[in-house]
Structures are given as C-alpha cells and as structure tokens.
Amino acid sequence: MPPDKAGIIPRLYPSTGSPVNQTPAPNTLRPSACPGLLRIVQALDGGICRIKLAGGSITAAQAIAVADAAQAYAGGVIEATNRANLQIRGIGAQSDALIATLLAAGLGPNNAAGDDVRNLMLSPSAGIDPQMLFDTRPLAGQILATLQNHPRFHELSAKFAVQLDGGEALAMLEHHHDLWLSAFKRDGETLLAFGLAGCPALDAPLAAVPLHQGHALVVAVLEAFLDLATPEQTRMRHLPVDNLLSHLRLPLLPVDGFKRPASGALLHLGSYPQHTKNLYYVAAVAPLGRLDSTMLKGAAQLAREQGDGTLRVTPWQGVLLPDVKNHAAVTQGLQQLGFLCSADQPLARLIACTGSSGCGKGLADTKADAVQLAALEPGHAVHLSGCSRSCAAAHVAPVTLLAVGPGHYDLYFRDAAHKGFGRLHARTLSIEAAGALLRARPRSNTDD
Structure with missing residues (x-):
C-alpha cells in the first residue's frame, strides 16, 4: 500500500459539520490489510475503499453519493460485502476526491481513528421484523459510539467484529464474530446471551445479561480482551475463554432456556411483511455481490418513491428496502435494474x-x-x-x-x-x- 494512501486524514467531518482543527501525522491511521473509508488498499484492478454502514443502513441520498463517487473517481464497480457494507473498486489517482465526497455525504466515522473499529453487524430487518424480541438499533448506536469515541478501543484489529441479534427471522447467524449477543426470553424478561469467537447458529452461549446491561457487557468484554491480549493476539479466538470471563467485572446469568430459532434460509430474497401492518420489506441480491452506479441509484430512487428513503445492505451481498406498501412494484423495479429477487434464479x-x-x-x-x-x-x-x-x-x-x-x-x-x-x-x-x-x-x- 503506498504510504500516501495510509496517511489520508480528512479535515472535515460532515457528521458534525465542524472542521478538524489539527492535521494528524501521516501515520495516524495504522497499517492494515483491510480497506476502510480513509484507507485505500491497492488491488490488481485499482484501489478499494470500504464504506462501513451503521447497522447496514444507508439513506437514498448517501447511496446516490456512493454511486456518483464510484462513477467519477473509480471504475464504477460497487460491491455489497458479506458484513453488510459497501466497497468501491478500481479507484485511481483521485482517491482524495472520492474520500472527500463520501465524507461530505456523512458516511465516515465521527473521528478518523474510529474508522477501523466500526464492525457491528445487525439483522437487515432490525426494528421491523415480526419475530424480533427488541429493536436492536438504539443499543447498536450506543455500541458504535463507544467503539469510535473510546480511544483504547482503537487498538482493536480492523477485523475485530461484534454481532447484535435481536431474534429476528431474517438474520445471518453463521458468520463468526469475536463477540456475539443474541436475545432470548426467560420468565417474561428479555436477556442477551453472548458468546466469544463463534456464532449463534453453531455455538452455545457462555452466559447472559439483562438487556439493559448489553452495552456494559460489550465494554467489559472489550476491556478484558485488551487487558489480556498480547500484540500478536488480535482476535478473540487467540485467548482462553475462561481466562477472559474471569476478568469480567459484571454479574453474569446462566443461559438456561436459550434457544435461537433458525433464521429463514431465503428471507433475504423476495418481499415479506414487517412488524407494522400493511408494510413490507423487499430484499434482493446483487449478482455475485456486484452492482454498478445505475443499479445503486435506481434502488435509491425506489426507496424514495416506494419506501422510507433508506436502503439496508445485507450480509447476503444484497439490498433490502424497508417500509414498502407496493412490494410488487418494488420487486419489479429491482429486477429491471439487474438485482436478483428469487432463489429460482441460479446466480x-x-x-x-x-x-x-x-x-x-x-x-x-x-x-x-x-x-x-x-x-x-x-x-x-x-x-x-x-x-x-x-x-x-x-x-x-x-x-x-x-x-x-x-x-x-x-x-x-x-x-x-x-x-x-x-x-x-x-x-x-x-x-x-x-x-x-x-x-x-x-x-x-x-x-x-
């Protein structure tokens, strides 16, 4: 990776609208094999910029900004990733302009050092899923703010990832995470089971906490990890679980009664009713995870005209449009744009x-x-x-x-x-x- 790419630090963060009063040194962003919004990583087909989305969600205006930036400053290739983010490929010499465009659209971190650690995955149907036990988005907002604003957490690997599962029918439960939390009910109370270096679909949880202690649990686990890990131990799988649990200064509950219902295997394709009556979400995948500027702009326009003006990127490398009434029209529109809306399509x-x-x-x-x-x-x-x-x-x-x-x-x-x-x-x-x-x-x- 060229040294100048690793040192790109923008001077304006549009999420706050305030100029940054200092110019960080070129090594402020640590080296990493993972691209970020502020770090362009080189590949055979040009640079790669990864745009980490809060809960996978993006507004129509932001999606259009991504499409325009990909067209103007790269090869026009956009990827939906398996962690529910977006990537732009084929970036050439105008990488600074591309980053500035994305920051102006409010797609960056609230501080430069926090870009790497914004790795929190939710269900694409968070807050709208009929099967959800609670709306994960407020807690996710707390966790993301802490990851970005707690300087010590900037020491975490750019691959270190957290999952928050609210019991939704549409959820990717097989992706391994360093820390996963999964909601369940016991005696009428919503609890959060949690596990380390695994996933809800395959691994038994270690313990649980009341829902209101979910944020405190994440902070405690990350603090304990950083206390115990050597510089070479960058992921949770590198540490003995019992050792870490003994360092948690937080009362833990047994996980009797935890059973995560299986996620619907194909709920990321097609239209399905939401928690609110007469509203639907429509989900599709991009062929082999790739879309161009026309596809993304078209999906954004459908979200404006038929939905709530937002899109959600899914870990199945696709998009979901929430709060839709005329789901047949949205499905047809996505298909015309080149998205795949049915499992009957082999691709x-x-x-x-x-x-x-x-x-x-x-x-x-x-x-x-x-x-x-x-x-x-x-x-x-x-x-x-x-x-x-x-x-x-x-x-x-x-x-x-x-x-x-x-x-x-x-x-x-x-x-x-x-x-x-x-x-x-x-x-x-x-x-x-x-x-x-x-x-x-x-x-x-x-x-x-």
Missing part, C-alpha cells in the same frame, strides 16, 4: 470472490466461472473462492469450489466433522465437470 445462490481479474492471490477468474456455473443450473448454494482466504464468504458454504488454477477447482461439501471448507470430494474439476457432479447430487444434501 442468486452463488457467491464468488474477486478472483484473478482483480486480485493478485486469485488462481482463477471466479466471477466469470460462477456465471458459467449458473448457466449449468446446479441448484446448489455454491461458493467459488480464488484462494484459501475465503474473502467472499464469512461462513462455510454448503458447497465450496476452491481454485487450484485457471478454470479448475477442488470441490468441498460442508461437513461439521471436517475443518475449513469441509469434506474434500473431488480435485481439479473444470466448471463443466463440477456442474455435472452437482446436477447429479440432490440439493437437499448440501442446501442451507
């Missing part, structure tokens, strides 16, 4: 990393190969990964194709008894051979 079940066309570590052109695989209609949820880093998927997919060379992949099936991608089934398959093998295999064996 809607595939994810793929950038691949060799944009990443120096990619061993195959995963995006092009995924399009070819979709045409073969395997009917499975498949992840194509250009290398073992698995950048496109934050959890193990039912089927993984791991590139071993141009157009060739090793095939894995998810299996709890096997670490990593799962059980190796076949080596060095062409896309045609992988498609044929999957067509011959019942989808129920590998589906989510």
